[in-house]
Amino acid sequence: MTDHVTTLSEILGPKGWLSGTDAEPYQRDWLNRYGVAPLGVARPANTAEAAAVVKACREAGVAVIPQGGNTGLCGGAVADQPNAVIVSLSRMTAIGEPNPESGSIAVDAGVVLAALHEALEPHGLMFPMHLGAEGSARIGGLIGTNAGGSQAFRYGMMQDLVLGLEVVTPDGMVWDGLRAVQKDNAGYQLRKLYCGAEGTLGIVTRAVLRLYPTPKQQTSALLVMSDFAAAVSFGVYLRGEAGEFLAGLEFFSDAGLALALKHLPDLAYQLESRGDVYLLVELASGSPRVPLDEILNSALEWGMEQGLVTDGALANSGAQRSQFWRLREEQPEGQRLEGEQLKHDISVPPGAIARFIKAGAEICGGILPGVRINPFGHLGDGNIHYNLSPPEGRADFDGKAGQFAEALTSLATEMGGSFAAEHGLGRAKIAMAEQNRGIVERELMARLKGAFDPQDTLNPGVLVHAPL
Ligand SMILES: Cc1cc2nc3c(=O)[nH]c(=O)nc-3n(C[C@H](O)[C@H](O)[C@H](O)COP(=O)(O)OP(=O)(O)OC[C@H]3O[C@@H](n4cnc5c(N)ncnc54)[C@H](O)[C@@H]3O)c2cc1C
Numbered sequence: 001m002t003d004h005v006t007t008l009s010e011i012l013g014p015k016g017w018l019s020g021t022d023a024e025p026y027q028r029d030w031l032n033r034y035g036v037a038p039l040g041v042a043r044p045a046n047t048a049e050a051a052a053v054v055k056a057c058r059e060a061g062v063a064v065i066p067q068g069g070n071t072g073l074c075g076g077a078v079a080d081q082p083n084a085v086i087v088s089l090s091r092m093t094a095i096g097e098p099n100p101e102s103g104s105i106a107v108d109a110g111v112v113l114a115a116l117h118e119a120l121e122p123h124g125l126m127f128p129m130h131l132g133a134e135g136s137a138r139i140g141g142l143i144g145t146n147a148g149g150s151q152a153f154r155y156g157m158m159q160d161l162v163l164g165l166e167v168v169t170p171d172g173m174v175w176d177g178l179r180a181v182q183k184d185n186a187g188y189q190l191r192k193l194y195c196g197a198e199g200t201l202g203i204v205t206r207a208v209l210r211l212y213p214t215p216k217q218q219t220s221a222l223l224v225m226s227d228f229a230a231a232v233s234f235g236v237y238l239r240g241e242a243g244e245f246l247a248g249l250e251f252f253s254d255a256g257l258a259l260a261l262k263h264l265p266d267l268a269y270q271l272e273s274r275g276d277v278y279l280l281v282e283l284a285s286g287s288p289r290v291p292l293d294e295i296l297n298s299a300l301e302w303g304m305e306q307g308l309v310t311d312g313a314l315a316n317s318g319a320q321r322s323q324f325w326r327l328r329e330e331q332p333e334g335q336r337l338e339g340e341q342l343k344h345d346i347s348v349p350p351g352a353i354a355r356f357i358k359a360g361a362e363i364c365g366g367i368l369p370g371v372r373i374n375p376f377g378h379l380g381d382g383n384i385h386y387n388l389s390p391p392e393g394r395a396d397f398d399g400k401a402g403q404f405a406e407a408l409t410s411l412a413t414e415m416g417g418s419f420a421a422e423h424g425l426g427r428a429k430i431a432m433a434e435q436n437r438g439i440v441e442r443e444l445m446a447r448l449k450g451a452f453d454p455q456d457t458l459n460p461g462v463l464v465h466a467p468l
Contacts, residue, residue, distance in 0.1 A: 004060040008042055008085065011052045016043045016091070026067060026086050027078060030133075031336075031343075034075030034427055038065065038084045043091045047166060047174055047205040050087060054203065055172030057085055058457045064170075065459055066199035068141025069112065071133035073343060074426025076198045076462045077141065087203060089140045095119045103211045104163055104180045109140030109204045116209075125211045128155035132329040140204040146196030148422035150250055150328075153380030155212070157422070159195035164208035167194055170201070170453035180208045193448075198424050199459040201452045215284035218247065219292040221300065222324045223312035224275035225251075228354035228375075230308035231277050234299075235350070235379045238281065241299050245292060248282030250328045252376035259374065259389075260327060260334030267330060268323055273311045279379065280328045282321075331376040335387055342388040342401055346412045347421035350382040356415060360386055363407045368400050383421045409436055425463050434465075 009017040018026070019040035028035040039062065044050040057064045063084035067077040079086060089110035096106040098120060105127075107116060113134040116127055129142065131149035141147075143165070148157045155161065164179040177191055194204060225231040231251050239246055254276050261267055283292045296314060303309035315321035335341050348356045357375050364371050370391030377385045386408060390397055397404070409419040413436055425433055434442065442464075449456075449464045 007056050029075045029078045030071050035078030038079040038086050041086045041088050043088050045091050050205055051168045051172045051174050054168050063460050064457055066203045068138030069136035071137045073423045074428040076426030080461055098123050098125050104208050106208045107139055108206055111139045113137050124214050126214045128212055132332055143195050143204050144199050145424045159192045161210045162191050163210055165191045166206035167202040167204050170458045178208055198463045200463045213286050216288045218284040219296050220282040220315040220321045220324055221312055223279040224310045225277040225279055226310055228277050228357045231279050232354050234303045234308045238299050242283050242295050245283045245285050247284035249380040250280040251379045252278050252328055252331050256331045256374040256376050259338050260330045263334050263337035264330050271311050275310055338389050340396055344386040344408045345421045345423045346384045346386050348382045348415045348417035352415045367403050
């Protein structure tokens with residue numbers, strides 16, 4: 001193994017190879033549940049170096065773990081055994097010139113999402129992907145997990161926003177698929193296949209992304225809803241009224257708000273009353289002539305008349321809009337700071353959200369009385385982050401994590417939904433996939449992995465157990 005490490009440090013130079021304590025910051029996942037010390041961390045400066053690293057690791061029988069911002073929630077970006085090298089894309093951060101006529105931009109896989117937003121601002125263009133981890137998550141990781149976020153119901157998930165890709169294959173070849181067109185039916189949709197492959201089929205090194213014009217106006221409101229069913233009904237009404245101008249439809253619970261306010265002292269809640277459920281609504285338009293405030297105000301009036309909305313306010317400034325959004329985006333952080341937690345990344349058909357939350361609460365309360373339930377997420381596409389904290393005064397879940405996961409997965413499946421909505425399977429959910437997805441689906445995935453990576457070099461143990 002010393003020879004292998006020497007080869008890698010020769011390929012990468014001193015800036016590109018980290019070991020010992022220098023490698024520690026890359027070792028554990030965001031939730032601090034997975035990760036052992038790898039042989040080291042490779043930080044290639046370009047695609048050729050990344051390809052040389054993969055080739056050398058494959059020849060030496062060493063596993064390769066691609067890593068972006070390491071904000072993934074299923075443990076897929078860290079090693080589970082020491083005979084592995086983490087390949088961090090953190091040095092590949094070039095952002096090309098945006099092309100406003102074609103609505104596209106080429107970027108390196110290591111670009112942090114927030115940095116891309118910032119770079120696009122002066123051009124009047126936007127990349128419509130927003131999530132709580134955008135200050136750390138990188139383009140390659142977002143592609144690897146096929147990230148969704150708060151605008152997925154309007155603009156799609158990562159696979160809808162990727163036009164072209166450059167990928168280092170598991171045998172160290174480079175696939176140049178850096179095309180910049182939406183329509184390209186020349187065979188299998190490889191670019192889509194890599195979205196959600198979680199680093200098991202190749203390392204994304206560069207991508208061409210789809211851009212949209214920045215809205216010329218937007219209006220946001222924070223609403224207190226009478227219950228989850230009211231939130232769903234109001235969401236349906238608003239979709240009808242606002243149509244294509246609806247750009248955000250997020251929900252969170254009072255349990256989650258309380259945790260965020262408790263642990264993040266700079267957060268502020270500015271409405272007069274509290275309720276069980278909150279909706280964050282945003283309308284946006286590329287035309288300054290569309291009466292967004294009027295549309296939102298009239299929907300609000302309707303919601304109040306119907307008894308669905310009990311309180312609410314339109315943001316009166318950019319600063320207030322950011323505060324409203326932070327209340328939603330800090331939900332994961334508030335709960336993390338509370339201590340032990342169980343995360344369930346569920347999706348159900350949007351009309352079934354309230355039913356899922358109600359039935360889920362009954363089931364979870366039956367498994368462990370007093371368990372604290374904190375559902376939040378994306379109302380527009382039915383994605384519920386159904387997270388649990390132990391009962392007040394307890395530090396753990398009495399060994400019942402598996403029971404919660406099984407019961408909630410069955411419930412989502414019965415309702416036609418998924419147990420892995422937007423975070424992927426990683427290492428955390430392979431067993432769940434084996435229990436809940438049919439043999440044909442699992443076998444097709446294993447065959448795919450076997451065809452691309454017969455030696456199981458890239459991210460072994462993530463997404464599928466082993467190639468056929
Ligand atoms: C506070 C918080 C909020 C979040 N909110 C959302 C949300 O709203 N929506 C959502 O979808 N997710 C959300 N996530 C999850 C996470 O941010 C996303 O999964 C994100 O896409 C991960 O990006 P990353 O760069 O951190 O990837 P990493 O964690 O580094 O990697 C994730 C996976 O992708 C693979 N990978 C990384 N880089 C590459 C590459 N270059 N080529 C191929 N594979 C690669 C890794 O091997 C791993 O399997 C949230 C996470 C946190 C902590």
